[in-house]
Amino acid sequence: DTGVSQDPRHKITKRGQNVTFxxxxxxxxxxxxxxxQTLGQGPEFLTYFQxxxxxxxxRLLSDRFSAERPKGSFSTLEIxxxxxxxxxxxxxxxxxxxxQETQYFGPGTRLLVL
Amino acid sequence: xxxxxxSPQNLTAQEEEFITINCSYSVGISALHWLQQHPGGxxxxxxxxxxxxKKHGRLIATxxxxxxxxxxxxxxxxxxxxxxxxxxxxxxxxxxxxxxxGTRLQVFP
Numbered sequence: 001d002t003g004v005s006q007d008p009r010h011k012i013t014k015r016g017q018n019v020t021f022x023x024x025x026x027x028x029x030x031x032x033x034x035x036x037q038t039l040g041q042g043p044e045f046l047t048y049f050q051x052x053x054x055x056x057x058x059r060l061l062s063d064r065f066s067a068e069r070p071k072g073s074f075s076t077l078e079i080x081x082x083x084x085x086x087x088x089x090x091x092x093x094x095x096x097x098x099x100q101e102t103q104y105f106g107p108g109t110r111l112l113v114l
Numbered sequence: 115x116x117x118x119x120x121s122p123q124n125l126t127a128q129e130e131e132f133i134t135i136n137c138s139y140s141v142g143i144s145a146l147h148w149l150q151q152h153p154g155g156x157x158x159x160x161x162x163x164x165x166x167x168k169k170h171g172r173l174i175a176t177x178x179x180x181x182x183x184x185x186x187x188x189x190x191x192x193x194x195x196x197x198x199x200x201x202x203x204x205x206x207x208x209x210x211x212x213x214x215x216g217t218r219l220q221v222f223p
Contacts, residue, residue, distance in 0.1 A: 033210060037155075042118075042200050042213030056210065089155050093211075100145045100164060100204065102210060105157040 004106035006092050013082055014110045020078045021109045023093030032075050033103060034067055035091040036060065043091055049075060050097060082113045117141045120201050120214035127221050133188040135217045137201030140182065143211060148175050148186045149200040151216065155159070157200070191221045 004078050017091070025032050030051050037041035048056045051072035061067075064082075069075040077084055078081045089110050094102040118139045127133055137146070148160040161168050161175040163184075166174050172191075177184040188195055201214040 024156070027125045033211070035213075040215075042202070042215045043157075043211070045210045045212065048210050091155070091157065093157075095209070100162065101209070102162050103147075104159070105149075108155040109155075110155065 004094050004104050006090075006106040006109050008109055009107060010110050010112075012114065014114050015082060015084060017082055018078065018080045019082055019111065020068055020076055021090055021111075022074060022076050023092030023094075024074045024083070027073075027093070028074070029094035029104070030034055030097035031095045031101070032069055032102075033093045033095075034075070034077050035093065037091060037108075038087075038088040043089075045092055046077075046090075079111075082111075087111055087113045093098050116214070117212050118201055118203055118214040120217050122217060123215065125217055125219045127191050129192060129221055129223050131191050131221075133191050133219065133221075135186045135199050135201075135219070137184045137186070137213075137214055138182060139184075139201075139203050141203065141212065142206040143203040144206050145204045146177050146184050146212065147202045147204065148173075148184075151200060151204060160190070160199075162204075169222040175179075188219075193221045193223050196220050 002037045032049045034046040037043040049069040089108045091108045093108040095101040095103045145164045174187040198216040200216045202211040
């Protein structure tokens with residue numbers, strides 16, 4: 001297993017466009033997390049899946065953001081009508097479905113909205 | 115006030131120096147994590163601890179649950195230790211991580 005992968009690694013888009021990011025977790029991991037990190041800051045929680053169920057969403061996740069994990073494996077994060085403030089690194093992490101499990105991070109998708 | 119506070123924000127050291135990074139938190143947690151982030155974004159988990167002390171190579175992490183405080187120590191620091199070190203706590207309910215802002219460490223030869 002090669003760990004958590006994310007695609008694309010970089011995305012440049014114009015304001016108002018829609019973008020979609022994909023995360024492939026480690027295969028046996030039930031839990032999948034999305035985080036966002038802006039320059040010079042620590043990551044912030046966006047949303048969390050246990051299998052295909054989205055169990056928690058941050059208030060940071062406005063109605064322009066939607067995340068899915070349809071078959072409990074890979075997940076997608078879509079941002080509609082992007083704004084310059086959406087520019088950030090979007091990180092995905094996965095873990096086993098047990099308390100106090102290590103989260104394994106993907107390399108991130110760096111988004112720049114012009 | 116942030117739920118997870120780290121200090122210092124920036125740290126420079128000479129090779130071989132002993133380094134300490136501190137983390138305080140104000141929420142109920144199930145575990146505390148120390149993470150390392152290199153330029154380019156990749157985050158690697160160094161430690162996860164809920165009590166006591168853990169050691170891995172030149173890295174040592176301690177936690178005091180009563181005082182809600184943790185420290186990360188690096189012994190005999192090396193330029194390859196240069197990175198951002200992030201403290202994060204797992205919330206008591208969902209295990210989502212709440213992150214500190216990170217400590218940028220630069221070790222010079």
